[in-house]
Amino acid sequence: MYKAPVEEIAFTLKHVAGLTPALDGGHLGDLTDDLVDAILSEAGRFATEEVAPLAAIGDTQGARFVDGTVSMPDGWPALYRAWAEGGWNSLTASPDFGGQGLPHMLHVAALEMWNSGSMAFAIGPTLTIGAIEALTAHGSDHLKSTYLPKMVSGEWMGSMNLTEPHAGSDLGVMKTRAERRDDGTYRLFGQKIFITYGEHDFTDNIVHLVLARLPDAPAGTRGISLFLVPKFLVNDDGSLGSRNDAHCHSIEHKLGIHGSPTCTMIYGDGRFGDAPGAIGWLIGEENRGLACMFTMMNNARLAVGMQGVAIAEAATQKAIAYAKERTQGKAPGRQGSGMSPIIEHPDVARMLLTMKVLTQGARAITYACAHAVDLSHGDDAKHWADRASLLTPIAKSFATDAGVDVSSLGVQVHGGMGFIEETGAARLYRDARIAPIYEGTNGIQAIDLVTRKLPLSDGNHIRGFIAELREIAAKARAANTPELGETGARLEASIADLEAATEWLLATLAEGKQAEALAGATPYQRLFGLVLTGAYLAKGALADGGDGRNGERAVLCRFAAENVIGETVALKDRVMSGAASLAAARAVLG
């Protein structure tokens, strides 16, 4: 059973991702170290004791669709209420609407733990928090005062409606339309698919944020507007009014996250209300809907990255526990009779250590990204906004790939038992698989990284970042402890790979060779993630955590340097020399 790794999370936040320097520098208001510890500890307790025990039933029972409504798994509505009553929905929300205004870092740390407990459960609240962010940033005062207090308290949940059958990665072609009404409202007509928590029985009302197109809107992504469409209209006194013309048509039968209802939503077919048309209110300006969405989409991407970390952590804990208990064969050097715990077999240890490295690397990257988000409103806003922008696609893709890879290794460590559903390792493997896909596939992230993020500040932001990584490697080399082995030299070599690939991409983009640059986007993204894994593990190993675990961190860091990150050399090569053979071979695909 999962146990929230509160100490490891706190260490990573404070000593790797930058929380302690930010606290010391007074950049995070009146937040204190003690408060951080208290919040993490309680979020961890909730994840361990309340969420995790209900994960299995959520998977086996799943969300059930009956006559237009969705019944959530047994025990989940009560779990949601307990979660909302615990104040977890309001962590980062504005105090103006009942929120606690805490840094994003704390939110993502808590998010990791809840997702480890049950990704299918945590995804719902995550999307509500995204809706709160979008509404806070772009909603009118009337919309904010009407909806935000109840969304922040958790009394109502939200949903994000972007995808349509023909508009997934490419939202520009969406067809859902909105018509203006004289009273300033709009009527929406259309179908949305893959709407997470579009319908459920957690709350009385659901506040749908819906992208749609006005009749006179420009084509493409510049003609999309964002609307708030509540399931039930809200009376002036805040009570629920009549049902809006929006409903869930069906839910999907999915590989994983069975407890999360994935809805097809119908807007404006006349099923409810006097005349067809779902009543909606504009959020932000007309035709600027995608920009409004992007405010929260970056955080949503980071939140999905956290799901990768979360699954990886849960899978690693489970595999280590099994490998200590299960005995088979004799490991090299085993004396006496009896079988060895399989953890003593070098190959099993290699799997487990690789799982640990990928998990901790992904955690550090995502937390560092959240930290950049937090500081992007302060003194050095441009620098930190660039950093957050640069790290977001890496956090999303590297962590979600880690979720898949680590959960697959987790199944493998369990042997035949891993393939049996009751063991639970297979559920993590199934749940993990959506994360590289939704909120922008990892391929989309790679395009974003290469074409939009590398050129930030004329390429100087990333150059500065690489210089920071070089400092870490130099410190590791200078430390030169036996525990760190060849960490310094290995890390320097991988950073050199990153630097070479980066400069090649910047030059290639500058020459207008888009196809060549994009051919290497995914290998580059992976390369970046591996380098950051090595660097952040080294940063942690070199920090003084004050917990006597620096030796452990150092040997794990060495394992990462000498056994995990070495393929940066092949990835660099793929970025810089792979495009021609990729272009030539496309003929094979017909």
Added chain:
Amino acid sequence: MYKAPVEEIAFTLKHVAGLTPALDGGHLGDLTDDLVDAILSEAGRFATEEVAPLAAIGDTQGARFVDGTVSMPDGWPALYRAWAEGGWNSLTASPDFGGQGLPHMLHVAALEMWNSGSMAFAIGPTLTIGAIEALTAHGSDHLKSTYLPKMVSGEWMGSMNLTEPHAGSDLGVMKTRAERRDDGTYRLFGQKIFITYGEHDFTDNIVHLVLARLPDAPAGTRGISLFLVPKFLVNDDGSLGSRNDAHCHSIEHKLGIHGSPTCTMIYGDGRFGDAPGAIGWLIGEENRGLACMFTMMNNARLAVGMQGVAIAEAATQKAIAYAKERTQGKAPGRQGSGMSPIIEHPDVARMLLTMKVLTQGARAITYACAHAVDLSHGDDAKHWADRASLLTPIAKSFATDAGVDVSSLGVQVHGGMGFIEETGAARLYRDARIAPIYEGTNGIQAIDLVTRKLPLSDGNHIRGFIAELREIAAKARAANTPELGETGARLEASIADLEAATEWLLATLAEGKQAEALAGATPYQRLFGLVLTGAYLAKGALADGGDGRNGERAVLCRFAAENVIGETVALKDRVMSGAASLAAARAVLG
């Protein structure tokens, strides 16, 4: 929908794996090229038209356990009968018992296609064929004449009973016991788990091959005997007699291959018969059961490798079809209005080409292994037996890892649709995951490869093999066509990595440093598979297939050389320098 790639399979058999030279050299009896084509074509037709259409119902309905019996999915019993009536069960079986005595190569090629159609279906017949092999090699004349004709005709199926709750990878600790009876029979008592097709309604009788321990047996693997235990006893006239005291207690709820019943079998609890004890007949000699099993276990490992190839092929076909049809966004260089088919996006093309390379590499390795099995009974038996021994763990592990990796990429190419079960990509991803586990985990294969296979013929067999690979690389370099790009040089570099890692392992083993060698076993196995992938793709590209597709093969080979196999350098490094940091980091695991 899957379409058997008969031409590609025939090409690989003939021009890469060695079938044509063996036919030309008269090493395969009176088999002709035309007969090969006819068999492949008909096996492909059966897989495409009969098996594949029933895969989805097998998955959604699954095998159902009711009151001690197993109902197979709708349509599957008829499918099995059609398969058996087609003579497919008897392809490689001895003509003495109704078989066709054809080479193993043809069997594995057909196996690939049936597994692409439905892995859950194909695994049952595969195990029966394994049981036929073991019985043919080690059974008494009486057992053979009683059981083999009906097993070869497919009237009865077989099952293989090895695993027990505490004896998986380590069979030496198994507890099922066998008692001698005065009439020469034995009585078996015990429980077996994970017994594939241990119970079903395909056939009237099931012939269980069961490993058990005699009361006076030595401890460990040298005290295990093999028994034939039929579900129904067989009368002298060949008709079915009374029910034996063996039954299925339950079936597992698994991640994948739902149509395949995975049974817990109970032997000798008195549920059937006059007195407790399942009646069994010894196969081979007492206490030599594991050796008897190993006869067929190597072929079973290769058969599981074929499942990896099969899933990879099916996933690749599915993903390519979807990527041609689905449009999103504009690929670089796209002119005019409208969206591009996603196959035109470089990142999607990279995924698809990687899938193709891994599939074809895995196919070539497994077929080459089957070819070595075929020739291991001929003129140069020792050489080919060594080759088959060497290739078996690589074929099993590389191909099954390819099944997992390729089916995961297949889900990714489908985007959100990939996560929806009805699409079918998720089923392949679920089915694939067992293959790296059963018939010896891939970690066990790596141990076998390093500790038993590298030292064959004092290390000279592998050295000779590497020399053969060098010849292929030299030819690629000499050909120097634009299509092949840097294939020659890249392949030579990867072969050098393999050679260095091999010599290091041989030296390390010779020094008795078992733990150090085993620490690198999995990276070494992967390294070997990647080198073989590059080499076999080059061999195919350099061959004259006479089908005008050499240009296509060359550009795919170049893609493999320049975009897939490059991590051999990191893998070599892990083998040769990774053990110390692995040993040091184990402390982290507690």
